[in-house]
Amino acid sequence: MSEVLPCLILAGGLGTRLRSVLGDEMPKALASIGGRPFLSWMLHGLVQQGVPEIVLAIGHGQRHIRDFVATSCGGIEVSFVEEHEPLGTGGAIVHALRSHGAPDMIVMNGDTISNLDLRGLSAFHRSSKADLVIAATTVADGSRYGTLTFDAQTRRLCAFHEKREGHGFINAGTYALKAASVLECELPNRFSFEQDFLAKRVASMDMRVFPDVTEFIDIGIPQDYARAQTVIPQMLEANDREA
Template structure:
């Protein structure tokens, strides 16, 4: 199983009305336990043994919490001394830990993705980068992925549209070949999708793995409220499947 990088350095501004000004999203309570607990349980049940946490806002509080936990996997913390954006955080983590390939996921989302199936897809296609995707009935909040149905090769990132329409969206989970990514001349701070993936669609072999059925992002209050019952049910289901 590949090591997993969790991007949890964001400010969580959209949740401040619920969490307050200082609490990091990773420690937001879901059914009485920090959201990070649920992510780590999910990863452990899928056979992940090595996790890298990229932390910025609230790092001290999260590190203190980690020191009090008995975890079934190895967790390494990498600090963002200042916000680097998703792209900058990924590059910083890859350079720091030296992994040749990694799974990258956002610290405010959880899905029913089979990581083993995702990695097998990544290996079988020999692609530069794979994106896990999910189909939603209303993609207006996200924008969509346009990809070839047979090869699963990404054709374009479609912009958000005001009208409600179904589509496949980027679930924020990537399988990355570090050697390929670090071969680009990249800035210190940048958005991984907007500043790197979108301009490089033609030059990179990017494949889409559209196998996620359940997806939840706790980044806004309404979805955070929904997560209180959805996330425990997802973990219960994954436990029954292992």
């Protein structure tokens, strides 16, 4: 049985669009969902899937995250990589990969949760020998997210498309990647992984798509944060019953 890769969670975001809910100090990863911090749901889901190692990339509100892990996550082994200034999603990933040293990792946005099979993603990453695998899900309207296309047989990524209406596959905010494939690129200290890295390297890197996510939600805007109050507990509790 294929082992799940170590998992890096990007938990350093400012949560600007949720300030009305969180206030200025509380990090987005600790937003309350069904009476529990969002990060609690994430960590529980990772442990449930057998993730062997969890790394949190922390920046804004890192003291709150450290306190939460120390007092509320007994039995879950978590390590930290600190950002001393905002680095964007790309800079945060590069900094964490350099600090941690694992040759392959799963990387997850700290405001997104799904029913992604991490063991299946890890196995596909290994068997495809790709530089990077993008977990994807389908939506009826891609105008908020932008969509991607890929070869149905090899699952090789063909293109990213600007936000446009209509059904399509979207990036579900989780990747399996080879650290060397990212670190060997010349990159600025601060950049967007999605816009400045992925979109510009479709032709030069072997990127594949793992299109098996059927339930997906991010809490980045107030409307979805409100919807997450019921969706996330239902999703995770259903997974518990199936485990």
